Amino acid sequence: MTEIVSPYLLFIGLLIAGIGVAVAIPRRRVNPQAIGAVIAGGGLGLVLLSLALTNPDAIPNLHFYVFGVIALGSSLRVITHPRPVYAALFFILTILSSCGLYVILAAEFLAFALVIIYAGAILITYLFVIMLATQAPSEDRIEVLAEYDVAGREPVFAVTASFVLLGALTALLFTGSATLESDAAPGDEAARSMAVMELMPGKAERLLREQGAIGKKDMVVKVHAAEGVAEVQTSEALTTVPLPEGVEPTNVELVGFDLLAEHPGTIEIAGIILLMAMVGATVLARRQSELEDEAKRRASEAIAARGGLTADAVIADTDGEAG
Amino acid sequence: MDMLTTLAQADLPAAMAPATLAHYLFLSAAMFAIGLIGFLTRRNLIVMFLCTELMFQAAGIALIAFSRFHMEQTGQTFVIFVLTVAAAEAALALALVVLLFRRRDSLDAEQWSEMKG
């Protein structure tokens, strides 16, 4: 039954969701954004329902649905809110909800890194730029919305293309998931992460010393993760001690080892990219200020040509204003 | 509700079923599609860049989900690089946006069509 029903249910849901999104895109005259949002939400709910129906045994937990709905709803609001500042704020909400998803997926380090970098740094930069690049409201025009924010362009085409893509991807995902096999055998994951412990004899030594399993002068020489023991060099002899509880590596340790041990070259490349971005931003800013000087010079020459003041005086004058 | 217990990772995470992975991937694809719609429809340059960040974020969710599915850290490592690139892109793109705004006093993407065929 599911083979027949769920694809159609999926596509009907996507169609409804697409119509809803298209309605929710800002328009100039009639702007039923709330209705669109409701339709889109209904459509997406239908889609999720159909997806849950395809394999009722393997549905994710409730937190997935909570964070997922928040993430999708706020991202829908990012693209539909006519005011850029609100769009940026809704984007922060999207980030936060996806951080929740990260935590569900056992990626705590990245969840916090995302909050710090995205919500804390990048989005603040966006907000600053939005402030810099928005015309101030004037007396005759209280409405500060710019013309280009009021209406989207070609929403129907964009929604069609995107939802066709989404539909095809979803169908593919759920077709492919039947044949997808995890390369992590059950019970293997603990062994995998414990293998990292062999690289961290220091951590084992600290834990063992805290628990009093070894003396102050004893040293852990080597960790045998598979046997769950550590080789310890005491003052007398070389003995083996079982590893303590809670010695399993944390997420940060795992990511750190993966980052530094497996991808050192990529780190270098990332460093270069950041350096180039810094240099590029500097160059762009400098060009900008030079352009301003040039504009000032032209304006002063124009004024001087009209009469009265000498060019130098005008420059001094405009400089004083700028200062 | 044993569902709630899965939120707290007191223990090592258990492997995820493929069908569960597909749900995360659908979420990622949907977020990507929404970002794409935004990029195509919104005419404000800043909002367009926000939409690209949205698409980055969607890719990040997919990467983390795969990382969990395969019980490997490489997916998470990759998200770190995505963050790096996003930061670099934000720095450069926003500098450019400011530059363009000073030129035309507008953030309208349709103001810039010198490459017309």
Next chain:
Amino acid sequence: MLNLAESITSLLTTATDAAGGLQQAAGHGAAEAAAHGATHATDVVMGPWYVLLIPLLPMLGVVLVTLTALLGIRTKLPAWLTVACLGGAFATTVVMYWNVSAGPAVTYGFRWIDLATGNGHRFTADFGLYVDSLTCLWMLFVTGLGTLIALYASEYMADDLKAGYARFFMAFNLFVFSMACLVMADNLVLMFLGWEGVGLCSYLLIGYYFKKPSAVAASKKAFVVNRIGDLGLLMGIFLTYVEFGTVQYAELFPMVEPYVELVKSGMAWDVPMRVGLIPVLFMVGAFGKSAQLPLFVWLPDAMEGPTPVSALIHAATMVTAGVYLIARTYAFFVVSPIALPIVAWVGAATALVSATIGMAQFDIKRIMAYSTVSQLGYMFCGLAFLSTAGAAFHVLTHAFFKAMLFLACGAVMHGFAGQLDLRKLSGVAFMKGWGIVGIAMFVGCLNLAGFPFTAGYFSKDMILAEAFVTQGPGYSVLGWVLLVTAGLTAYYTFRVFFRVFVGPRHAEPGDDHHDHAHDAGEHGDAEPDHHHGFHPHAPGWAINLVLALLTVGSIAAAGLYFVDKENHGWVGGMIHNSSAYTSAGSAAFLDSANIGMHVDDPVGTGHSADHDDAHGGAHGTLFGQDPHKIMYYVSAVFGVVGILTAAYLHGPKGPLGLFIGGRTKAATSRADGLADAMMPLPTYARNKWYFDEFYGALIVKPLRALSHVFHLIDKLLIDGLVNLIGSLPRFVASLIRPSQSGLLQGYAAGMAAGLAVVVVTVWMVIAVTGGGS
């Protein structure tokens, strides 16, 4: 002999494999020589090293003259360098002549071309020089005349000191180098290099006044017409290589020997057709270079070049290259049953036609040009009448007196600002300072007219007599044609002399206004009756010296006839020791050969040109007498009658007109009335029997029309197609150009749609193939 017959039979049966056929046909010793790739056949000795100087010295001249041009030297230095280099080459030639033994010698320079042609064959051509008496004969007058004419040109070309002096002498040296390659080559390929080299120099020098449209047209015409002949020669060389597997003379001649033997034994028709075709192809080349009937039209136009060039290249040396070619490869010609008769008929027809044209021309240089063509016809006839000695002797004497005549005409042209019209010049010989020119002209005219006891008289006699001696298709008719032509030659030659050099003194200048930067003393006091501003300048010491030397030489050349009487003169002796004779075999062979035309005369009654005392009773006769003896008188009569006719029609009153002339003015004579009476023949002759117009209508116009057709096809069809293809992208672009809106989001939408299409396609594929499993 039986062996040979067998090998010939097998040759015919295995004619498809040329190399194999060659090995069997050559059989005896040449095959071995070819087999181990020996450069020289065993019977050819090594030549002395210094003969290499003969081509190398003119090449040195080319380099030195080019250097002077690069250094911007504006003096007569190039001329002196040329004279020195060519003089050195002449001296070397003389040394070579004294030292050359009877047999041929080959001097090896370096290996020039060495190609593996597949199937284990090799194609080799050396820069090697083949020295025998024929080479010596030719090189003696080529370098000798080259030196003298270079000396002459040093003065003649002085007007061009600023412009093309070095260019002229560069090409001059290059010509002598090429001519040396042509004559001295020990293989056909090097000979062809020289052949093309002289053609190139001829082109360069005819077009020397490249600002003159007629000179440019003439040079192009010479080049194009020569290409036709060169194609024939080239194909002949190809065929030679295919047939014999070598192009070295020293290997070739022994290989032809069996075929000569075959002809000798009366089996001329057993010679393979391809071997018989080689001389026909060579003959086409010779006709082109030596301006024979179908291809003669370029030579008169070649007179647009400077006169020294006309004298050296287009009268004395280059145009005799065709004669040389036939003489050198004479063995090929005697084995072909058709080649020599064609040569005879073409030669005689050329002689007659160009003589009639020469009678009606007014430009004295052109008259000389047509007489050159005519005399070349005599030489070809001499070759065809099995009188290589007569042909070579005529080449030699003609080289001297025709060069002299041209140089005398050149002196007139130089002195009278380019005036060449015989109606506007008169009594030139009696102007101050023109005496030597007059004498030279007189001696030259006597030679050309065949006045008794001049060199031209003896050499012409040798050819004319053989026309009646040698048996061939209509040869006696040709003899009479040539006799009449001799009379016409005498007439038009002395027409020039009587009109221009004697009679009332009168001169109108031509339209060349060069800068006459001469001393007053050099000016002749011509009679500037009508043109008071014009002062013709008499020739200087260089021109006079050269003319005097040539005059003496022309007179002395007659003496050569009496040297070595046994071999029919000195030249005959030279020929006797060369491939032109030795390959052709003995007198006995020539008796029996008779070129296969004499089916009614199987025993062979034709006679050698070279043994006029030795032949038996059966003999062609003229007036019932031995032609060798009676021809002395008959040709003298024709010559004298021609001269008297000229004197009557054109001679001035008084002793200089032989008391029968009646001309008192420069522009008119008794001939005008006669010409009116004979209308329209003189007009036809004056217009060269409309050969140019005929060729124009037959070849040039159809080609031009065809080219217009192709131009249209090119323009409409080809260009149309190309433009269509070119406009196709533009059309397609105009359809999809609106998609390039320049808007960022437009492109992004395209990308998104494309991505959607790709993913949907993947999905469809997976759905159809069942989940990819």
